[in-house]
Structure formats: C-alpha cells, structure tokens
Amino acid sequence: MSLDVTALRQQFPILKTQIDGKPLIYLDNAATTQKPQAVIDALVEFYTTCNANVHRGSHHLSDEATRRYEKARTTVARFINANVNEEVIWTSGTTESLNIVAHGLAQKLQSGDEVIITEMEHHANLVTWQQACIKSGASLVVIPISEDGELDLAKFKAALNNRTKLVAFPHVSNALGTINPIKEMTAMAKAAGALVSVDGAQGIAHGGVDVQAIGCDFYSFSGHKLFGPTGIGCLWGRKDVLEDWPIWQTGGEMIADVEYQQTTFGTLPFRLEAGTPNISGAIGMAAAIDWFMGLDQHAIQTHEKALLTRANELAADMQGLRLIGTAKNKVGIMSFLLDGAHPADIGFILDRQGIAIRTGDNCAQPLMKRLNIPGTARASFSIYNTIEEVEAFFRALKKAQTMLA
Amino acid sequence: MQLPSSQDIIDDLAFFDDWEQRYQYIIDLGKALPGLPEEARTADRLVKGCQSQVWLVSRSQNGRLQFDVDSDAIIVQGLLALVLAAYNDKTPRQILDFDIDQYFEALDLERHITPTRGNGLRAIVAKINGLARNAVH
Numbered sequence: 001m002s003l004d005v006t007a008l009r010q011q012f013p014i015l016k017t018q019i020d021g022k023p024l025i026y027l028d029n030a031a032t033t034q035k036p037q038a039v040i041d042a043l044v045e046f047y048t049t050c051n052a053n054v055h056r057g058s059h060h061l062s063d064e065a066t067r068r069y070e071k072a073r074t075t076v077a078r079f080i081n082a083n084v085n086e087e088v089i090w091t092s093g094t095t096e097s098l099n100i101v102a103h104g105l106a107q108k109l110q111s112g113d114e115v116i117i118t119e120m121e122h123h124a125n126l127v128t129w130q131q132a133c134i135k136s137g138a139s140l141v142v143i144p145i146s147e148d149g150e151l152d153l154a155k156f157k158a159a160l161n162n163r164t165k166l167v168a169f170p171h172v173s174n175a176l177g178t179i180n181p182i183k184e185m186t187a188m189a190k191a192a193g194a195l196v197s198v199d200g201a202q203g204i205a206h207g208g209v210d211v212q213a214i215g216c217d218f219y220s221f222s223g224h225k226l227f228g229p230t231g232i233g234c235l236w237g238r239k240d241v242l243e244d245w246p247i248w249q250t251g252g253e254m255i256a257d258v259e260y261q262q263t264t265f266g267t268l269p270f271r272l273e274a275g276t277p278n279i280s281g282a283i284g285m286a287a288a289i290d291w292f293m294g295l296d297q298h299a300i301q302t303h304e305k306a307l308l309t310r311a312n313e314l315a316a317d318m319q320g321l322r323l324i325g326t327a328k329n330k331v332g333i334m335s336f337l338l339d340g341a342h343p344a345d346i347g348f349i350l351d352r353q354g355i356a357i358r359t360g361d362n363c364a365q366p367l368m369k370r371l372n373i374p375g376t377a378r379a380s381f382s383i384y385n386t387i388e389e390v391e392a393f394f395r396a397l398k399k400a401q402t403m404l405a
Numbered sequence: 406m407q408l409p410s411s412q413d414i415i416d417d418l419a420f421f422d423d424w425e426q427r428y429q430y431i432i433d434l435g436k437a438l439p440g441l442p443e444e445a446r447t448a449d450r451l452v453k454g455c456q457s458q459v460w461l462v463s464r465s466q467n468g469r470l471q472f473d474v475d476s477d478a479i480i481v482q483g484l485l486a487l488v489l490a491a492y493n494d495k496t497p498r499q500i501l502d503f504d505i506d507q508y509f510e511a512l513d514l515e516r517h518i519t520p521t522r523g524n525g526l527r528a529i530v531a532k533i534n535g536l537a538r539n540a541v542h
Contacts, residue, residue: 020424342478344457345432349480352424374458374477403429404479 003299009384011036022354025389030174030202030333030380031358032224035288039228042287046280054279055253055270069279072286073269076234079289080219081210086268087242089235090277094201095124097220097235098168100272101197102128104246105166111137113165116156116194118180119145119370120173123363125199129168138165145370149176149325156185160192167194171203171219175362175376176325177333179203186215195241201225205382206304206331207297217241223281228288232281235272242268249274300383307381307390308332314394320401324376332381335362338397341404343377349400350377355393408438411491415511427514428480435483440475452528457481459525463536469494470536474529484526487512492533497540505530 009015012034017024026034046068052061054069070085077085091097109115115129115138133140141164143156151169160167167189172179182198189196200221203209211219218241222233237245247254247265251274257264265271311334315321320339338346347359358378361368368375379393409417414434421427441450441460450460457478464471472493476482491508492500 342457342481344478345480349428352428399425403425403432 003296003303003383005303005384005386008295009386011038012384013037013040015384019354020352025355025385025392027379027381027385027389027393028356028358029205029382029385030225030378032230033205033227033382034384035229036227036291038291039284039288043229043280043284046283051280053276065279068283069277072282075286075289076236079209079293080236081212082236083212084239087236087239089237089242089269089272090282091220091233091235092231092278093222093224093233094199094220095128097218097233098124098128098197098199100235100245100248101166101218101220101237102132103248105129105195106132106135107246109133109136109138109165112163113138114141114159114161114163115139116141116143116159116164116167116189118143118151118156118169120149120151120170120176120178120367121168121364122170122174122199122201123365124201125168125170126364126366129166145178148327149173149178150327151178151180151185153181153184157188160189160194162193164189164192164194166197168197168199170199170201171209172206172331172333173325174202174333175335175364175367175378176327177330177335177380178325178327179206179329179331181329182214182216190215202331202333207301211236223285223288226285226288227292228285229281232278232285234285239268242272245272248272251275253277295383303383304332304381306387307385308334310387310390311379311381311394314391318394318398318401321397324371324373332385333378334380335376335378337373337376338401338404341401343375345404346377346397346400349403350393350396353396353399355396357393408486408490408493409434411487411508414487414490415508418512418514431483431487432479433483434486435476435479435481438474438482438486438489440482441473445473446475452525452532457525459485459529461529461532463533465540469496470500470533470540472533476525481525485529488526488529488533497537500533500537501541 014034050061050064052065054066056062073085073088077088082088115133117126117129119142130140141159143159144152146152169180169185171182186196196216197218198216200219204221205226217238219236224230254266254271254274255263256266315323322337324335343359347357350357361375362378417430418427441462445462446460450462452459452461457476459476462473472489474485476485491503
C-alpha cells in the first residue's frame with residue numbers, strides 16, 4: 001500500500017505555514033523534524049492533567065507522572081529492542097549521550113590506548129572522543145572515506161588491534177547521507193575486543209534499529225529527529241557495561257544513600273540520570289515513537305526512497321550541480337554545490353521562495369576540509385515531503401542558479 | 406569602482422517592485438564591488454560571520470577611512486556594498502554619527518537578508534565603528 005502523504009501532512013500543523021505568500025517547503029529534516037499533532041497533544045496533556053515530579057511517590061499526581069514517564073522508557077526500550085528497560089538512559093539528546101560515554105571512557109583510557117572514529121563525523125561524535133583522548137593520553141585514529149563518502153572498510157579493519165579501546169561511528173552521516181554497514185563494523189570491532197558506540201542521531205528516524213542485532217555497546221539518539229520534542233534523547237547501553245560505567249552528573253535521583261563524606265550511588269538507569277529529568281520530553285518522545293510505529297513502515301520507507309530517487313534524477317539533469325556524498329546506500333540527505341554559487345547564496349534565495357535547507361559546514365568541519373570544500377547546501381527529506389516539493393525545490397534551485405550566474 | 410551613495414541605493418531599491426529584482430540588484434552590487442586579492446584574505450582580517458566568510462581591510466587617507474571588503478558569498482558581498490556606501494571615504498566622526506539602523510530601515514530589505522540576521526553584516530558594522538572610534542581618540 002502506498003503512503004497517503006496528504007493525510008500524513010495534515011497531522012503536522014506547521015506544514016500549513018506560508019512564507020511570503022508561498023507554502024513552506026521544509027527540507028531541513030536532518031537538523032530537526034517537525035512534530036505531529038499527537039506529540040504536541042501529549043505535551044499539552046501532560047502539563048494539563050498530571051504534571052508533577054517523578055519518583056517522589058507521595059501523591060496521586062506524582063504516581064501518575066512516574067507511571068507515564070517510566071512507560072515512556074518501556075516504549076523506547078521496545079522500539080530499539082533493548083534487553084531490559086534499565087538499559088535506556090534519558091539524556092538531553094545525542095550529544096549528552098555521547099558525552100556520558102566519552103566522559104566515562106576518559107577515566108578508563110591510558111597512554112598507548114586507541115580510539116577509532118571516521119572521517120565522516122559530526123562534531124558531537126568527534127570533539128567528545130578527541131577530548132577524552134587528550135585527557136587520557138590515548139590516540140585518536142581516524143578512518144578515511146572514499147570520494148563517494150563511503151567508509152574504507154579494509155582500512156577500518158586494519159586499524160583495529162588490541163590497543164583499540166573504543167570504536168565510534170555514525171549509523172548515518174548527517175552531511176553525506178551514507179548509511180554505514182554498522183553490523184559488520186560492530187562485529188569487526190568486537191572481534192578486536194573494543195567497545196562500540198554508534199551515533200544514531202540520523203539513523204533512528206529511518207526505522208528498524210535493533211540494538212541487540214547490531215551488537216554494539218552504546219547507541220545514542222535524540223527525540224527531536226524522530227518527530228519528538230527537543231531536549232530529550234537516549235543513551236542505550238548494554239546493561240553489563242552501563243552498570244559500572246563512571247557516573248556522569250551527581251545530585252538527586254541518582255543516589256542510594258548519602259552521608260556528608262560519602263555517597264552510595266543508585267542502580268541503573270537512575271545512577272546516570274541526576275536531577276529532575278525532562279519528564280514531558282520523555283512522554284513526548286514516547287508519543288512520537290507510538291505515532292511513528294503506527295505508520296506502515298514499508299510504505300514510509302518506499303516513499304523516502306522515492307523522494308531521494310526523484311531528487312537524484314533532477315540533480316543529474318541539472319548542469320553545474322555537484323552532489324557531495326554519493327554512497328550506494330543512502331538516506332534522503334542531499335548535500336550539493338552549484339558551480340560559482342556559494343551555499344549561503346543558494347540558501348538566501350531558496351529561503352525567499354519558502355524553502356528551508358541547511359547551508360554551511362554541516363557541523364563537520366574536518367569532513368569539509370577532507371573533501372576540500374567550504375561547506376555545502378543540504379536538502380534533507382522526511383516522510384511528509386512530497387514529490388511535488390522535491391520538484392519545486394529544483395525549480396527554485398534553478399532560479400537561484402540563474403540569479404547568481 | 407565608484408560606489409553609489411547610500412541615498413542612491415535607497416532610491417534604487419524603492420524603485421523595484423519584486424523580490425527578484427531587489428535580490429538581483431544586490432547581487433550586481435556585490436559583483437561590481439572589487440574584492441580582495443587572495444593574499445589579502447588573511448585570518449587576521451577575517452570577520453566572523455555565520456554562513457559565509459567576510460574579510461575587511463582599512464586604511465586612513467587624508468583623514469578619511471577607506472575600506473576594502475570581500476566575502477565568499479555574493480549576496481553577502483552585495484550587502485557589504487550597502488554598508489560601504491554608507492561608510493567608505495568618510496571621516497571617523499561622520500562614521501560614528503551615521504545612523505546605520507535608520508539606513509537599514511530605509512533600505513527596506515527583506516527579512517531574509519536583513520543585516521540583523523546572522524550574516525556577518527552586524528559584525529562588519531561593529532568593526533568599522535570600532536576603527537572609527539580608535540581614529541577619533
């Protein structure tokens with residue numbers, strides 16, 4: 001069955017926005033996705049009917065808030081096929097999740113150890129490990145990519161050795177759209193005895209993440225790239241790894257017993273969740289997952305592929321357009337350059353036509369340097385985008401090309 | 406190149422009745438503005454913008470400040486021409502007395518390219534005013 005995109009779009013109030021009399025065409029989905037009414041309603045409903053702090057237990061509202069908040073954890077655990085709920089740690093987003101892992105890792109690393117990353121990292125999956133290495137004296141090893149934006153698996157395999165303590169890579173590249181063979185890479189890294197951390201920021205919205213099947217130790221992601229609220233995300237980690245992972249922040253909620261001179265910390269998941277959590281965010285994120293899983297997964301994947309295919313056809317027909325990132329296995333992220341036009345200029349002219357794209361370094365300065373480009377313009381598609389929008393985007397792009405020529 | 410005066414630019418922009426013409430005018434201003442040679446685009450002359458890079462070189466001649474600018478984005482270069490029309494070849498006192506906010510308002514630029522957006526224009530204005538202040542003291 002094909003996806004009824006018109007009906008789907010009606011669930012997103014913001015998509016009715018007009019910009020200078022033109023309908024908004026939102027193609028910045030890799031930065032953040034829009035929110036369906038079901039998510040907006042879940043946030044309003046929480047604050048309207050059961051706002052209270054959680055795990056304090058002494059009254060009806062607190063019990064109800066706690067129940068919904070922990071039910072949200074179950075929703076996430078099922079969504080990614082975690083073994084147990086305690087493996088799901090609430091965070092503010094992918095960046096905090098990665099920081100929990102890197103902060104703990106820095107305490108375990110020593111001089112001579114190695115941490116492996118790739119050339120296609122977002123700054124969040126680069127600066128974190130770089131700083132852990134600087135603190136501990138370990139070395140950061142960077143695996144190269146091809147001109148197409150695919151990881152060099154042979155070099156990846158060759159870089160693994162018994163000094164490799166952790167391997168970090170993105171499920172999907174935010175700048176290039178490349179889907180990495182994460183199961184294969186995880187298997188190679190585990191065979192070398194390394195921990196494996198997957199940056200799932202861009203991977204999570206494309207469905208079918210099964211952390212047990214991947215075999216990694218950590219998988220980090222955000223709610224806001226999955227139709228949920230900003231400021232909420234998760235760190236999933238294997239229970240036996242997280243159980244004695246160095247604590248992140250200290251304070252309330254994460255303790256068992258406190259005396260003036262010492263503290264016994266609590267157990268998972270609370271030991272890594274200090275302070276009052278983002279309760280409404282967690283509930284909103286679960287609402288987003290429930291909403292997303294209510295869609296025909298096959299139909300949305302087919303639709304996403306159709307959007308990218310149409311965009312690729314139109315890109316191939318456009319003179320002077322150069323795609324950045326042409327991996328065989330890609331999500332609907334299209335980074336590109338136009339001959340003689342700076343990405344910022346393209347962005348200005350598309351914006352004036354109601355079209356939202358990203359321009360700049362894509363939070364990946366070393367990658368841009370590696371590709372010898374100042375940055376890119378990037379259009380990223382989501383399930384509520386239409387083929388007509390993709391076509392309108394290319395018409396607007398041609399106008400930009402003519403104006404800038 | 407002889408830059409049009411700030412009043413000329415205000416009059417020109419008011420004449421156009423659609424956004425494409427206004428954008429094209431700014432793009433053409435940017436193209437007409439001589440940039441800086443590669444070797445002059447040094448890190449110490451870089452003014453931090455947001456989505457594009459902007460370089461500024463200044464010198465004083467007969468008590469007036471002269472500016473050369475460059476940007477890797479042509480629309481930003483055009484917006485820089487608007488700024489230079491107001492500030493170039495003026496005394497430091499004239500620069501400090503010029504009401505740039507009122508000028509931007511009179512230009513009636515669309516919000517997409519208005520200098521309050523993170524496109525580096527504000528940073529250039531602040532830098533030029535700083536140079537003028539230093540010259541006065």
